Amino acid sequence: MEIAEASSTQKKIIDAAIKVFSEKGFEGATTSEIAQEAGVAEGTIFRHFDTKKGILQGILISAVTSFQRPQIMVSLARMIEKGEDHSCVSMVKEQLDVIEQQLPLLKLLFYEAQFHTEVQEIILEKIARPILDLLSQSIGKRKNMREFRCFDSNLMAITLISSLWGYVIWKQIASEEETIDEEEALIQVLHIWLKGVQANLHDC
Amino acid sequence: MEIAEASSTQKKIIDAAIKVFSEKGFEGATTSEIAQEAGVAEGTIFRHFDTKKGILQGILISAVTSFQRPQIMVSLARMIEKGEDHSCVSMVKEQLDVIEQQLPLLKLLFYEAQFHTEVQEIILEKIARPILDLLSQSIGKRKNMREFRCFDSNLMAITLISSLWGYVIWKQIASEEETIDEEEALIQVLHIWLKGVQANLHDC
Amino acid sequence: MEIAEASSTQKKIIDAAIKVFSEKGFEGATTSEIAQEAGVAEGTIFRHFDTKKGILQGILISAVTSFQRPQIMVSLARMIEKGEDHSCVSMVKEQLDVIEQQLPLLKLLFYEAQFHTEVQEIILEKIARPILDLLSQSIGKRKNMREFRCFDSNLMAITLISSLWGYVIWKQIASEEETIDEEEALIQVLHIWLKGVQANLHDC
Amino acid sequence: MEIAEASSTQKKIIDAAIKVFSEKGFEGATTSEIAQEAGVAEGTIFRHFDTKKGILQGILISAVTSFQRPQIMVSLARMIEKGEDHSCVSMVKEQLDVIEQQLPLLKLLFYEAQFHTEVQEIILEKIARPILDLLSQSIGKRKNMREFRCFDSNLMAITLISSLWGYVIWKQIASEEETIDEEEALIQVLHIWLKGVQANLHDC
DNA sequence: TATGAATGAGCTTTCATTCAT
DNA sequence: TATGAATGAAAGCTCATTCAT
Structure with missing residues (x-):
């Protein structure tokens, strides 16, 4: 070998x-x-x-290779398509832990992208764009079913991703503070987003 | 002199x-x-x-000095306390532009904070914490009035800030793409959050 | 200062x-x-x-600066114009000693010229060409007076310079050998060249 | 094998x-x-x-092996012994072309000899000395016949070799210039030397 | 106080040489 | 014998920092 x-x-x-x-x-x-x-x-x-x-x-x-279609995004997409699902939440939680372990690497790549165009392009095309497309599609399906508000799909996806990202970063920074239970926190974040994007009956 | x-x-x-x-x-x-x-x-x-x-x-x-209590956060806090307010949205928009201009500096400080403890502490104590407290307080007031869900106030604040941050970063990266009107996008982001945190009648 | x-x-x-x-x-x-x-x-x-x-x-x-119009070349040019002149020979000898001291530098520059175009160009334009022109002119004058053979002036100049160069190099290499008196050797080299370029009466 | x-x-x-x-x-x-x-x-x-x-x-x-007794030197020696010989000149010309092709190698060896004693010794003993001896002997014969001036034989040989060397180098450097016909140039170089070393009747 | 030449430790990178395969 | 990955000493060069002016 x-x-x-x-x-x-x-x-x-x-x-x-x-x-x-x-x-x-x-x-x-x-x-x-x-x-x-x-x-x-x-x-x-x-x-x-x-x-x-x-x-x-x-x-x-x-x-x-490892971020192109990360399991967490697949789980999120499934959650979006099916509506909130508690079994899904625990999966998302699990995979978020994986992300957290790679947080320094991710921060590094995203930050250095500013200074190295080649890096930026690859991240955009191979990581950010596929993830965003995946979520946008799932969001689009719910929009078509009149279950999600008729906002811009990309924007909704970004709101979701950055809420999760913000939560993870915060956990890191404020690690020693009294914080609520991690699973509960994750549920709250997802709830806020889900309720935020849900359509009213008379929407659109 | x-x-x-x-x-x-x-x-x-x-x-x-x-x-x-x-x-x-x-x-x-x-x-x-x-x-x-x-x-x-x-x-x-x-x-x-x-x-x-x-x-x-x-x-x-x-x-x-300039970020400790940035106007944008004051505006956001006011928006939170009073409920959605269109005059407020346009102010937020204006101040978000200011933030955008200082985006490289902010990214720099947040990134370098990883490597320099003193920087991290100052950012945390003098910038992040005050902003978070400001928003949390406003959120807390609405929670007390049963108008916001009884989620963790910090978490709700973080969700708001990171949604806005995500939106700003995305605008930068995907600058040349077809995107919806900036003001409209901002309104959508805020709407998602506001609706997401609003209490149902029978909540808590 | x-x-x-x-x-x-x-x-x-x-x-x-x-x-x-x-x-x-x-x-x-x-x-x-x-x-x-x-x-x-x-x-x-x-x-x-x-x-x-x-x-x-x-x-x-x-x-x-120091080689552009080295004194030795001026002396040689004078010698050429006036015909052989013993006072001139001793001056040439003296200045040849100066050249010898700078031999390593000269060898370096000439050799490295192969690998560095900029070096080559400067040597050619600022050192080799002026020296060659100086000698060629003096040679030309004698040619016009029918005292030198009507050979190519540049070629005659090169023959002179390289004979001297060869003599100097040889002295270095074969330093420990029994050699004839340096001044005598120099006179012989110059004599060979002078006689070699002298015109016959019926030349050209 | x-x-x-x-x-x-x-x-x-x-x-x-x-x-x-x-x-x-x-x-x-x-x-x-x-x-x-x-x-x-x-x-x-x-x-x-x-x-x-x-x-x-x-x-x-x-x-x-290939330079120890290069054909060109044999031809030159023959030319010296017999006096100028046009058939010889064209042979010398031919062999000079061979030398020219190996010019970079020769320059390399001569230059590096400065820094590597072993190289220097071999070049001196196996290349330079044999060549010089060969020419010196032929020159010596003509001297004995009172046809060449009674100058130092080595010096005369060096004058010849370095004139040719100088001519070859010059051809390389000034390649793009208007130069006289190569064969004619070679004849002139050899003529200058031959006439330069020829004895007058009353010499010595 | 402001200068900028000098410093030297330490950086990225090269390359002749070794050695297990 | 031939290979080529691995080596590590040493190369050219950078740059935060100092200090005499």
């Missing part, structure tokens, strides 16, 4: 880079630190990636 | 640093670039700030 | 670089070695020259 | 190294580039040569 082994070095570097970039930011991280974390020589990094920026793109490519 | 002059130099540096940090990020920016942008010698920077990080804190301090 | 001092750092670097490049070649030399030789910090080099190659160009520029 | 194959690999490496060294200089060339040019793995180079410098010596050894 030579190929597997070859790519295993690459994987080690990617994993180390995710860790170090997440902790220090892209510019704040050093290749020597990444090498050490990966347990390889610094020169080895540059046999696998042309430049330091190349590592970032490598991370992105590997991230695209 | 030497003091005035000194502080004017300081202001020039702060302004230049905001520009350069916003464009390149904190680590990506160089003090020499900031000096050039400010029209001062590189050494001069270090008469006003001990270290590069000191400039970031300087920015933060000057930002705290 | 601040200006003098500022440029003195630059001069120190140039002088050190001439020494190190001459000893190790351009690629074989390191900037750290140059810095050490110059007695400055390595970083200082890059305040004065953008890149390592920039140092080479800096050397060239300073060399152009 | 493993030995034959091995040596063929070695030859491929030598040929590639000549090309790459000629184009980039010794220090400027990389072993990876040589490997690629040779169509072998980088590691393979080090099965045939201990170090990078070893390749240079390998080149030198293979060059010694």
